[in-house]
Amino acid sequence: MKRGKILRVCHKFLVDDDGYDLDIRDLCESTSKEYTNYVTLFLEKSKIGQYIKKNKLVRKDGILYHAGTRSYVIPIEYKARYRNYLKDRHLTENAESFENRFKEILEDVKPDIVHIHGTLAPQFLEAAKQGSKKSRVFATHHIGLINQNYHNQSVRVLFSKYLTHNLMPAYCDKIICVSSHGKRSFLSKRKIVVINPVPKEKPYRKVATGTILRKNLLHNGFTLTKKDKMFLCPARFHEQKNQLRLAKAFLKAAEKDERLKLVMAGAVRDEIYFNKVLSKIQGSSLKKKFCVLPGLSNDELRSLLRETYCVITPSINEGLGRAAMEAVQAGIPVIASKDGGYPDFVKDGKNGILVNPYSQRSIAMAIINLPELPRSDRLSHQRYIKKILKIYES
Numbered sequence: 001m002k003r004g005k006i007l008r009v010c011h012k013f014l015v016d017d018d019g020y021d022l023d024i025r026d027l028c029e030s031t032s033k034e035y036t037n038y039v040t041l042f043l044e045k046s047k048i049g050q051y052i053k054k055n056k057l058v059r060k061d062g063i064l065y066h067a068g069t070r071s072y073v074i075p076i077e078y079k080a081r082y083r084n085y086l087k088d089r090h091l092t093e094n095a096e097s098f099e100n101r102f103k104e105i106l107e108d109v110k111p112d113i114v115h116i117h118g119t120l121a122p123q124f125l126e127a128a129k130q131g132s133k134k135s136r137v138f139a140t141h142h143i144g145l146i147n148q149n150y151h152n153q154s155v156r157v158l159f160s161k162y163l164t165h166n167l168m169p170a171y172c173d174k175i176i177c178v179s180s181h182g183k184r185s186f187l188s189k190r191k192i193v194v195i196n197p198v199p200k201e202k203p204y205r206k207v208a209t210g211t212i213l214r215k216n217l218l219h220n221g222f223t224l225t226k227k228d229k230m231f232l233c234p235a236r237f238h239e240q241k242n243q244l245r246l247a248k249a250f251l252k253a254a255e256k257d258e259r260l261k262l263v264m265a266g267a268v269r270d271e272i273y274f275n276k277v278l279s280k281i282q283g284s285s286l287k288k289k290f291c292v293l294p295g296l297s298n299d300e301l302r303s304l305l306r307e308t309y310c311v312i313t314p315s316i317n318e319g320l321g322r323a324a325m326e327a328v329q330a331g332i333p334v335i336a337s338k339d340g341g342y343p344d345f346v347k348d349g350k351n352g353i354l355v356n357p358y359s360q361r362s363i364a365m366a367i368i369n370l371p372e373l374p375r376s377d378r379l380s381h382q383r384y385i386k387k388i389l390k391i392y393e394s
Helices: 019-030 045-054 085-089 092-109 122-131 155-171 209-213 243-256 271-282 298-305 322-329 360-368 381-393
Strands: 004-010 035-044 058-060 063-066 071-078 113-117 136-141 174-177 192-194 229-234 260-265 290-293 310-313 334-337 352-355
Touching (some): 004 092, 045 071, 071 092, 085 155, 136 381, 209 298, 229 298, 243 360, 271 290, 322 334, 352 360
Parallel strands (some): 229 310
Antiparallel strands (some): 063 071
């Protein structure tokens, strides 16, 4: 028997395969026996039809329904003026239209719990205020320190994010941080708990490594042999993910060990930064050591992960790092940044190596000197869900 209804408030859902989106899908699916999940997200009006078709949504009880996550989906329309979702959310017209629409959704759904997935947009604070009048309210802070990764936002937006973020605990029963690093972003630590979201392991269709590597954007004759050590960096191309410094460090390491190969796989979110990374690789005599892949499907990425020698994620200010956690789940060693949420599950010298992400030398030395590591204890998705359910029921 279900215990009630959860209304999840998200800036996106079923849009792409980043950690935020995948974590929410896992939560909906894994809590569906106990609760009926309703998900409201921000979506441009012109994209709603395409969104419904892409995700094979159907009408159920008069609401859009997604069978894969067993959740009802309620889009809230917004106007996109910028390419940055946070700047768009802070537009006055978007904040005001959300307030009215969210009141209607609360009245229609009558949720027992409102779970807000984000702490920076004014709409999230409004949801916390309105939801707290009738429901228990929780929020998840999915990232690390705020105002660290965006350099092109106005002072008004930066201040608004700071204020909104630190007011969220006043209207929520609990704030769930995905890592200890994220917890440090709040002025007051009261009501803050840390729960690492462990991915749900799912079956996948195996894709041959050769087929995947043929997508290499470098066209440089990259090959893998049995003696090679393939390092995989699975992350969107962005300054926060630190691929440029990784490329420079890997070039130094490859001079010491000819067996080293690096595959970078991820969507291009920053064209300028992506071109800097390509330029650095293509200007080197060791460019055949590199393979650059565009955004891969989940099947392709998981297939590649199982063939990898080591996953390397030297990100800056990472909230948690889902790809690295999936590697740990699979028993694959990880080289990860000390800066961010990785130390919560990457134990230095046991299942991986922690490095200084600002130091090429630190990254290069970890690549060269990576020891043989024992298979780590498996992380449990079920234990994670039990912790979340305990929060809901407390």
